[in-house]
């Protein structure tokens with residue numbers, strides 16, 4: 817398995833309990849991991865463990881081909897990603913926020 821190459825880099829937006837655990841798991845398996853959280857201090861522990869801190873959502877999105885959004889709900893996801901739609905083109909966005917099937921279909925569209 818390749819290590820720390822661009823193919824396997826991942827960005828995690830939202831560092832609540834689940835986003836933090838995911839980012840930690842990616843680091844543990846040697847994926848280059850970029851993190852962003854609205855409250856920046858919540859990234860400190862992960863940065864100490866090897867994650868790269870992005871200062872802006874755009875920087876976070878453009879750092880990786882795979883972008884995982886793990887914020888509280890769909891409204892929060894739109895708040896976070898609303899101004900970074902262009903940066904998302906050509907990347908895989910995985911949204912892990914809880915929501916309804918209809919919200920998932922709308923977001924995919």
Ligand SMILES: NC(=O)c1ccc[n+]([C@@H]2O[C@H](COP(=O)([O-])OP(=O)(O)OC[C@H]3O[C@@H](n4cnc5c(N)ncnc54)[C@H](OP(=O)(O)O)[C@@H]3O)[C@@H](O)[C@H]2O)c1
Pocket residue numbers: 829830831832833834835836853854855856858886887888889891892895896912913914915
């Ligand atoms: N925890 C689990 O085991 C689990 C399991 C399954 C599914 N989920 C789902 O995964 C998602 C994340 O869960 P979680 O427990 O990790 O965290 P959470 O407590 O549901 O959400 C906290 C995260 O959302 C961010 N956030 C909330 N509103 C925001 C906004 N308007 N703009 C930007 N960021 C915003 C918070 O940023 P700040 O730090 O700045 O407040 C924080 O990063 C939820 O939808 C949850 O239902 C969680």
